[in-house]
Amino acid sequence: MPMNNLYLQKTWLIIKREYLSRVLKKSFLLVTLLTPIGIGLIIFVAGFFAAKGSESSKKVAVRDESGILKPADLTSREFAFSLLAMPLDSLKKDYTQQGYDMMIHIPPYTDSTQTTHQINYYSKEKLSLLQIEKIEKTMEKIFATYKLEHSSLDKEAIKKLEINIKLENAMLNEKDGDVVGDKSSKFSSAIATGLSYGMGFMMYLVIFIFGSMVMRSVMEEKINRIVEVMISSVKPFQLMLGKIVGVGLVGLTQLAIWVVLMPVIIFVASLAFGQPAGLTGGSAEVAKTAETLQKMQQENPEVIQVFLRELSAMNWSLILPVFVVFFSGWLFHLFLPVCRSGFCRR
Amino acid sequence: MDILTIENVRKAYHSHVALDSVSFSVKKGTIFGLLGPNGAGKTTLIRIITNITKADQGAVYLDNELLSIHHPRDIGYMPEERGLYKKMKVADQLMYLAQLKGLSHDEAKASIKMWFDRLQMAGWWNKKIEELSKGMQQKVQFVATVAHKPKLLILDEPFTGLDPVNADLLKDEIYQLHKEGVSIVFSTHRMEQVEEICDDIVLINKGNILLNDSVSSVRTQFKENIFTLTTDVPAQNWDLIPGFESVEEQGFSRTFKVGEGHHSNQLLGYLLDKGIKIQSFHEVLPGLNEIFIKLVKTESNHAHE
Numbered sequence: 115m116p117m118n119n120l121y122l123q124k125t126w127l128i129i130k131r132e133y134l135s136r137v138l139k140k141s142f143l144l145v146t147l148l149t150p151i152g153i154g155l156i157i158f159v160a161g162f163f164a165a166k167g168s169e170s171s172k173k174v175a176v177r178d179e180s181g182i183l184k185p186a187d188l189t190s191r192e193f194a195f196s197l198l199a200m201p202l203d204s205l206k207k208d209y210t211q212q213g214y215d216m217m218i219h220i221p222p223y224t225d226s227t228q229t230t231h232q233i234n235y236y237s238k239e240k241l242s243l244l245q246i247e248k249i250e251k252t253m254e255k256i257f258a259t260y261k262l263e264h265s266s267l268d269k270e271a272i273k274k275l276e277i278n279i280k281l282e283n284a285m286l287n288e289k290d291g292d293v294v295g296d297k298s299s300k301f302s303s304a305i306a307t308g309l310s311y312g313m314g315f316m317m318y319l320v321i322f323i324f325g326s327m328v329m330r331s332v333m334e335e336k337i338n339r340i341v342e343v344m345i346s347s348v349k350p351f352q353l354m355l356g357k358i359v360g361v362g363l364v365g366l367t368q369l370a371i372w373v374v375l376m377p378v379i380i381f382v383a384s385l386a387f388g389q390p391a392g393l394t395g396g397s398a399e400v401a402k403t404a405e406t407l408q409k410m411q412q413e414n415p416e417v418i419q420v421f422l423r424e425l426s427a428m429n430w431s432l433i434l435p436v437f438v439v440f441f442s443g444w445l446f447h448l449f450l451p452v453c454r455s456g457f458c459r460r
Numbered sequence: 461m462d463i464l465t466i467e468n469v470r471k472a473y474h475s476h477v478a479l480d481s482v483s484f485s486v487k488k489g490t491i492f493g494l495l496g497p498n499g500a501g502k503t504t505l506i507r508i509i510t511n512i513t514k515a516d517q518g519a520v521y522l523d524n525e526l527l528s529i530h531h532p533r534d535i536g537y538m539p540e541e542r543g544l545y546k547k548m549k550v551a552d553q554l555m556y557l558a559q560l561k562g563l564s565h566d567e568a569k570a571s572i573k574m575w576f577d578r579l580q581m582a583g584w585w586n587k588k589i590e591e592l593s594k595g596m597q598q599k600v601q602f603v604a605t606v607a608h609k610p611k612l613l614i615l616d617e618p619f620t621g622l623d624p625v626n627a628d629l630l631k632d633e634i635y636q637l638h639k640e641g642v643s644i645v646f647s648t649h650r651m652e653q654v655e656e657i658c659d660d661i662v663l664i665n666k667g668n669i670l671l672n673d674s675v676s677s678v679r680t681q682f683k684e685n686i687f688t689l690t691t692d693v694p695a696q697n698w699d700l701i702p703g704f705e706s707v708e709e710q711g712f713s714r715t716f717k718v719g720e721g722h723h724s725n726q727l728l729g730y731l732l733d734k735g736i737k738i739q740s741f742h743e744v745l746p747g748l749n750e751i752f753i754k755l756v757k758t759e760s761n762h763a764h765e
Contacts (some may be wrong), residue, residue, distance in 0.1 A: 120562060124559075124560055124562075127556065127559055127560060128560075131556055135545075135547065135548065139547075334545075335543075338543045338544065338545055338546060339539075339541040339542065339543030340543035340544055340545060341543070342507075342510075342512060342537070342539040342541065342543075343537065343539060343543065343557065343604065344560070345511075345512050346510040346511060346512055346532060346535070346537045346539075347532045347557065347560040347561050348532075348560055349529065
């Protein structure tokens with residue numbers, strides 16, 4: 115097969131058509147623009163509900179018969195505790211009328227060697243596991259402090275036993291100390307986390323969406339029945355090559371637009387609503403990333419500049435080649451169904 | 461001079477032999493009919509000529525050159541299963557296909573514009589294929605086939621799905637191209653079109669050539685000495701003389717077969733003697749349709765025996 119000028123020219127024509135006919139479609143524009151906006155919207159809505167949820171904390175009446183609890187200890191974002199001294203029976207009956215969502219009863223705690231202590235709650239709604247755990251933690255802390263105070267151990271000695279370990283990236287500090295300071299090293303690991311999630315998301319999209327896109331584009335000629343006209347003009351190999359490269363370029367174009375649009379929209383959405391918890395969907399790491407970002411933002415008003423500086427400090431010389439390798443692997447993967455359908459031509 | 465020469469072409473799919481050592485040639489500037497019943501191997505042969513599949517054996521020469529990948533430029537092919545990209549605009553589509561055949565951008569544009577004028581397609585330039593009626597799409601398909609000015613035009617069942625007006629239009633264009641010197645190969649199983657249009661034919665059945673000749677000589681070759689005679693008296697008023705066999709009687713005319721060793725002049729002399737005036741007398745040549753059916757039937761009878 116001579117690779118002459120005309121051969122390449124025809125292949126180029128096919129690539130051009132495959133690319134333009136897809137990119138200029140209305141559906142392409144819609145999907146490309148709406149997907150990031152949709153994700154932004156999810157963050158927006160999730161952030162909205164998260165913000166709303168934390169506003170309306172539960173009012174909890176606490177009847178403490180142990181005498182250990184002090185009002186100062188009972189602070190929580192989710193719960194508004196009130197210590198009440200009313201008789202238990204009447205409180206059980208009318209805690210709702212007094213405007214409380216639930217009531218907690220703490221029975222007397224006499225034996226300080228006891229390591230478990232059961233307390234009860236009264237509520238119309240069942241508490242979620244998370245809420246139960248939170249109340250348990252609060253109570254455990256108070257009881258632990260109480261037990262320490264009443265033990266024979268020296269308070270100062272106990273304080274001395276506490277330690278808080280901080281892990282920082284020393285490499286970054288050494289490399290360019292002026293850009294990457296003490297704060298930004300944490301910042302850069304936050305960016306790296308975000309980047310890895312972004313890349314994973316992209317791979318997922320690429321494999322599912324564009325794989326089927328190439329499949330459909332190969333079917334197109336057969337459905338339109340133009341395949342005979344086409345392969346009486348060009349070699350089937352040229353047609354397939356044109357299709358794979360054309361559709362691959364469409365995929366890259368879409369990704370490029372997303373890569374630019376997505377962070378902008380996510381950033382705007384997370385600025386509007388302090389906690390982009392909706393994006394994480396239970397992923398604690400991303401939540402932490404967002405928290406770190408948020409903290410950074412409060413501590414440093416030039417956060418966007420630092421963000422961009424940190425982003426450019428990422429190891430792009432490794433990230434980009436790896437991405438290209440992944441992408442070409444994906445192209446190879448696409449060859450398989452394409453070749454199969456090519457061979458099946460009657 | 462031959463535009464197309466097929467030499468001992470054989471093609472088999474698994475155990476099924478689609479073409480079995482087929483040879484024939486098409487003279488330059490003629491309209492050639494490639495005939496045969498469904499499944500005879502016509503489409504397979506066309507696909508070999510158009511470089512879509514390769515023959516297992518044998519060779520195809522286009523204008524005395526062995527067929528190669530450069531030849532799509534010289535061949536225009538309209539497949540039986542027509543198809544275009546439905547979402548594409550007419551002009552983009554035609555430009556695309558013409559350039560894939562090897563025309564430059566400007567050559568393609570000039571040629572397509574010329575055809576738009578010739579077929580009264582002005583105003584279709586920016587329409588999408590799916591917005592056109594079926595007849596209009598056929599016109600676009602035809603332009604796609606001829607826009608690159610091929611030396612050889614291959615039309616596979618070109619008239620199927622066309623209304624009489626569009627069929628006539630296409631026929632006129634085919635004659636026009638014929639006049640301009642383009643060689644045309646027609647594939648069809650509809651004989652009346654072949655009789656009307658083609659100069660030469662080849663008849664294929666089950667991968668073998670049954671017949672390869674000019675239309676007129678085929679018809680003479682298969683004549684059965686049948687004549688029709690019209691006189692001024694009803695046909696039942698006179699009898700045939702021995703050696704003549706009646707085929708059909710209708711009003712004032714009678715169709716009859718002349719037996720071996722006899723001549724129609726004998727009957728004419730007999731009628732003149734009786735004072736019967738002869739108004740018309742002509743030989744009935746068999747239609748290609750009858751020849752076709754007869755040949756294909758005998759062939760399959762042989763196969764059964």
